[in-house]
Amino acid sequence: EAQVTQNPRYLITVTGKKLTVTCSQNMNHEYMSWYRQDPGLGLRQIYYSMNVEVTDKGDVPEGYKVSRKEKRNFPLILESPSPNQTSLYFCASRRGENSPLHFGNGTRLTVT
Amino acid sequence: AQSVAQPEDQVNVAEGNPLTVKCTYSVSGNPYLFWYVQYPNRGLQFLLKYITGDNLVKGSYGFEAEFNKSQTSFHLKKPSALVSDSALYFCAVRAGNTGKLIFGQGTTLQVKP
Numbered sequence: 001e002a003q004v005t006q007n008p009r010y011l012i013t014v015t016g017k018k019l020t021v022t023c024s025q026n027m028n029h030e031y032m033s034w035y036r037q038d039p040g041l042g043l044r045q046i047y048y049s050m051n052v053e054v055t056d057k058g059d060v061p062e063g064y065k066v067s068r069k070e071k072r073n074f075p076l077i078l079e080s081p082s083p084n085q086t087s088l089y090f091c092a093s094r095r096g097e098n099s100p101l102h103f104g105n106g107t108r109l110t111v112t
Numbered sequence: 113a114q115s116v117a118q119p120e121d122q123v124n125v126a127e128g129n130p131l132t133v134k135c136t137y138s139v140s141g142n143p144y145l146f147w148y149v150q151y152p153n154r155g156l157q158f159l160l161k162y163i164t165g166d167n168l169v170k171g172s173y174g175f176e177a178e179f180n181k182s183q184t185s186f187h188l189k190k191p192s193a194l195v196s197d198s199a200l201y202f203c204a205v206r207a208g209n210t211g212k213l214i215f216g217q218g219t220t221l222q223v224k225p
Contacts, residue, residue: 097211
């Protein structure tokens with residue numbers, strides 16, 4: 001089944017403790033992206049990757065890092081999480097620039 | 113700047129009635145527009161898109177959207193709402209040459225039996 005898989009689904013952590021949210025897609029898509037969803041703000045792009053070893057900042061990249069060492073994986077790294085990063089995070093991928101995005105089921109992160 | 117707006121936080125309709133979820137956009141150049149739906153505890157699912165061609169676009173689950181260039185709108189419609197259509201709906205516009213999608217704030221659709 002074609003899918004985008006994120007792990008974990010839920011994560012509670014404390015300020016400053018490094019964490020990684022994994023994302024993997026099995027559709028051989030070149031483009032991958034991370035979004036955060038906050039009430040009243042819709043989805044905002046954090047980082048995106050057009051291909052392996054090619055990443056770029058989205059609209060809200062502060063406090064986040066990503067890597068794209070292989071086509072299928074696009075992990076999101078929070079080196080020192082803060083409470084304002086409490087949010088619902090989505091990974092997505094797509095085939096071409098006018099193709100629809102395929103989304104993972106989300107990771108709900110709480111930073112205390 | 114490219115942007116998309118969904119003017120209603122929530123839309124309430126009775127089952128069997130037609131529904132409309134509104135979306136307006138602002139882009140330079142040709143607009144590429146999308147609708148997504150989000151069910152509780154799930155990621156967003158693609159419903160339909162407008163790239164070029166007919167102004168009425170048909171999508172999944174009986175939804176359609178009408179592209180109106182003069183009003184810069186892309187409203188989502190369905191002739192007869194189902195309770196199972198209750199969800200959060202997002203309009204999005206493609207921006208720039210990276211193909212980035214800019215999302216609206218989302219509209220909660222509540223369909224009552």
